[in-house]
Amino acid sequence: MLKAKKVFGNIPNRMTKSENKHYFIDDIVSIKNRQKSKMYVKEGKRIGYGSFGTVTESYLSNNSTEWLGPYAIKRVVKSPRVESLELEILQNIKHPNLVTLEFFFESQYITKDGGQVHQKNFVMEYIPQTLGSEIHQYFDNGYELPTKHIKLYTFQILRALLTLHSMNICHGDLKPSNVLIIPSSGIAKLCDFGSAQQLGDNEDLKTYFCSRFYRAPELLLNLKNYTTQIDIWSLGCIIGEMIKGQPLFKGDNAKSQLEKIAILLGRLPESKSSSNEPQESQRNLYDQKFKKFMHCFPYIEFFDVDFLLKVLVYDFAERWDAKQLMAHEFFDALRNETYFLPRGSNMPVHLPELFNFSALEKRALGEYYNVIIPPSD
Numbered sequence: 001m002l003k004a005k006k007v008f009g010n011i012p013n014r015m016t017k018s019e020n021k022h023y024f025i026d027d028i029v030s031i032k033n034r035q036k037s038k039m040y041v042k043e044g045k046r047i048g049y050g051s052f053g054t055v056t057e058s059y060l061s062n063n064s065t066e067w068l069g070p071y072a073i074k075r076v077v078k079s080p081r082v083e084s085l086e087l088e089i090l091q092n093i094k095h096p097n098l099v100t101l102e103f104f105f106e107s108q109y110i111t112k113d114g115g116q117v118h119q120k121n122f123v124m125e126y127i128p129q130t131l132g133s134e135i136h137q138y139f140d141n142g143y144e145l146p147t148k149h150i151k152l153y154t155f156q157i158l159r160a161l162l163t164l165h166s167m168n169i170c171h172g173d174l175k176p177s178n179v180l181i182i183p184s185s186g187i188a189k190l191c192d193f194g195s196a197q198q199l200g201d202n203e204d205l206k207t208y209f210c211s212r213f214y215r216a217p218e219l220l221l222n223l224k225n226y227t228t229q230i231d232i233w234s235l236g237c238i239i240g241e242m243i244k245g246q247p248l249f250k251g252d253n254a255k256s257q258l259e260k261i262a263i264l265l266g267r268l269p270e271s272k273s274s275s276n277e278p279q280e281s282q283r284n285l286y287d288q289k290f291k292k293f294m295h296c297f298p299y300i301e302f303f304d305v306d307f308l309l310k311v312l313v314y315d316f317a318e319r320w321d322a323k324q325l326m327a328h329e330f331f332d333a334l335r336n337e338t339y340f341l342p343r344g345s346n347m348p349v350h351l352p353e354l355f356n357f358s359a360l361e362k363r364a365l366g367e368y369y370n371v372i373i374p375p376s377d
């Protein structure tokens with residue numbers, strides 16, 4: 001289990017709102033140097049209303065005249081019953097494709113009946129666009145998301161998953177609104193670790209989490225032996241949505257979600273497919289699925305269909321993992337070229353750094369590393 005570093009006191013701050021609509025926090029912890037200080041906080045417009053908290057555009061100041069920011073402050077109720085890995089992940093895992101936590105503080109308010117509610121406040125870098133809003137912008141205006149962009153965002157999501165999964169952590173709520181993007185530079189970063197779990201052998205695992213349209217079949221079936229591969233399924237649904245402009249599987253409940261999935265993948269197999277099956281019947285099965293996928297995604301390249309067939313697989317043991325997928329020829333367009341065209345621009349810009357892997361990432365990639373990096377690197 002990841003250990004949370006105890007960098008803040010046990011007694012939460014009392015928030016005092018001043019007339020200028022900013023308030024003062026006694027103990028705000030800088031993640032950079034783990035030092036506590038006193039700061040003013042000014043909150044602006046709401047960016048997100050999640051099921052667990054609110055996110056607002058905010059500014060911080062040491063003196064209430066010069067303001068730093070914008071930041072995004074996510075405020076969630078601190079519950080003694082629900083353990084969340086969100087703070088541990090945000091403060092301990094630094095990664096180019098995970099949103100950066102800059103500060104953290106605790107706060108409290110008194111309810112009408114005199115009860116105290118304790119809150120956690122995550123002060124993050126502010127990235128105004130999400131993959132969800134980007135998909136809408138394109139499709140609402142009659143355009144499709146360019147294939148290069150789809151590959152760019154997918155690769156970076158996989159890179160973030162490679163790191164989380166190498167620690168046996170699943171994100172648990174991957175969906176387009178939890179992927180923050182900077183369209184002008186092509187950067188993608190995952191946010192919202194409120195549903196993240198570290199999977200171990202003896203955990204009493206919950207199965208009711210992850211937004212339905214992106215929930216893997218094993219979760220829909222309430223199987224307790226699921227793995228971090230649930231995130232790969234969610235990613236497959238996100239890729240489908242980037243291609244089609246709307247959620248790939250839109251069920252009203254778990255049963256109808258499985259039915260929607262079956263339209264594309266065929267009925268859930270009664271027993272595990274076996275690699276001992278004759279090669280010919282395996283080939284036939286692949287060809288049948290290939291035809292269905294071609295019908296669903298008529299304008300994509302053959303090897304892109306093959307990529308999707310490796311992601312959207314019922315059996316999570318056969319679903320490819322992050323490193324296998326990063327090595328797929330689906331990403332050759334990113335390995336062999338250095339430019340892409342951002343939305344609304346006719347000037348190509350450099351692709352973001354995609355292959356500057358850390359030592360931890362290199363270890364997680366193992367033998368795949370040499371296949372994944374561009375030929376000239």
Ligand SMILES: Nc1ncnc2c1ncn2[C@@H]1O[C@H](COP(=O)(O)OP(=O)(O)OP(=O)(O)O)[C@@H](O)[C@H]1O
Nearest residue numbers: 048050051052053055072124125126127177191192
């Ligand atoms: N750092 C950020 N910069 C800009 N927007 C953000 C940032 N973090 C979160 N958001 C926006 O706020 C929304 C809600 O945040 P988050 O998903 O963390 O909260 P949540 O309560 O878990 O929401 P949900 O129930 O939708 O999963 C995100 O979907 C995203 O659109």
